[in-house]
Amino acid sequence: MQSPRALVLFAFTLGACGPTLTDDQVTEAVRAKVAEAVPTGRVGVELLGRSRWVRGGMFDAECLQQKDLAFSENPAAGEALRISPTYQNQRFLTADTDKGWCVLLGEGGSAKVGGPVKQGDAWVVPVTLSFSAPSPWGACLADRALTREVKVTVDEAGAPVIEGDVSLPIGACPVPMPAGEERGGSAERPSERPPKAPKQDEVIALMTRFNDALVKKDRVAALAMVSCYNLYEEKMVGSCTPAELLQVGAHGEAAGTSISWLENVVEGFSDIGAIRQDPKIPTMYHVLMTHKRTKRDRSMSVEWVNGEWRLVGVVGAKGADLTSLRFVYDLHKNDRRDIFLRRLNGEKIDEQGISTEPEVEE
Numbered sequence: 001m002q003s004p005r006a007l008v009l010f011a012f013t014l015g016a017c018g019p020t021l022t023d024d025q026v027t028e029a030v031r032a033k034v035a036e037a038v039p040t041g042r043v044g045v046e047l048l049g050r051s052r053w054v055r056g057g058m059f060d061a062e063c064l065q066q067k068d069l070a071f072s073e074n075p076a077a078g079e080a081l082r083i084s085p086t087y088q089n090q091r092f093l094t095a096d097t098d099k100g101w102c103v104l105l106g107e108g109g110s111a112k113v114g115g116p117v118k119q120g121d122a123w124v125v126p127v128t129l130s131f132s133a134p135s136p137w138g139a140c141l142a143d144r145a146l147t148r149e150v151k152v153t154v155d156e157a158g159a160p161v162i163e164g165d166v167s168l169p170i171g172a173c174p175v176p177m178p179a180g181e182e183r184g185g186s187a188e189r190p191s192e193r194p195p196k197a198p199k200q201d202e203v204i205a206l207m208t209r210f211n212d213a214l215v216k217k218d219r220v221a222a223l224a225m226v227s228c229y230n231l232y233e234e235k236m237v238g239s240c241t242p243a244e245l246l247q248v249g250a251h252g253e254a255a256g257t258s259i260s261w262l263e264n265v266v267e268g269f270s271d272i273g274a275i276r277q278d279p280k281i282p283t284m285y286h287v288l289m290t291h292k293r294t295k296r297d298r299s300m301s302v303e304w305v306n307g308e309w310r311l312v313g314v315v316g317a318k319g320a321d322l323t324s325l326r327f328v329y330d331l332h333k334n335d336r337r338d339i340f341l342r343r344l345n346g347e348k349i350d351e352q353g354i355s356t357e358p359e360v361e362e
Helices: 004-014 023-037 061-066 200-215 219-223 334-344
Strands: 043-048 070-072 082-085 093-096 100-113 117-119 122-134 147-154 160-163 226-230 275-277 284-290 297-305 308-315
Touching: 023 100, 023 122, 023 147, 023 160, 043 093, 061 070, 093 219, 200 219, 200 308, 219 226, 226 297
Parallel strands: 226 308
Antiparallel strands: 043 100, 070 082, 093 100, 100 122, 117 122, 122 147, 147 160, 275 284, 284 297, 297 308
């Protein structure tokens, strides 16, 4: 036999028309759902596509252009918006998926749950998502990507049932998103001379570790093995981000839209040739290779940085979609090396040595 107290509670819950909930109970149920669905760490969103134009319908086109985050192909397209990230702000792209790239939105995801409105046997509850620390991209999310309405009903046991999505527009992006979006850099080039020349097995071991990191898509780890020169930054040394590796593929894998970091010059790592010190850059050695198809002389380089060998990666040209690091940069050739040094010294020229200064009309 049930106690009198249990009977009173049962009658209160069922009422005259079956189980019901108070407004406070509805609100708390939605808040619990939000807390479960919204990550509080670093969050990104999937930009679908891997070409110059990618789908970014969760953003406000005008905001993206005002903040110089991306160009818009069709600004009035709403959810069908297609965008192209700018070089300067591709640095917030720190991961990718099988279908596109992931751009960092921010961290500290939260939501404001509005008051429930009764509609028949259900309640409609508005939810507005936000970040406590949005990135510039996160600050440009359109209202349509942040506002929700969920429907709350009651099951036979008197428990709330929530219908509707209260998650952030993450897609297939990792949670948490990788760190590393800051583009630092230094004006000082490495200067410590290596104690001795790198041996072939040392170089192969470095190549293997770097390649393994690319296979795992751990671009933060991969970047730590790179002596980076970004020739578009004021501080050119070390001013690279994981974004510059998003389209750099691992050697030996099906590349898709990515290009192997060795550009398919050799079949395997053991096919590298002689290792020679650069006559003008005492910290750098060039690893010679013979192209397996054209038989041309090519090279990648390694540099002694903070007591270890690192692969030399160069951002020397901007891409139509994402700008990438290159590793087979042929710095063993005098003309390539001299142009590289001239650019490091601030001369406004491109990879062919042609001036990039605007012409002055007389």
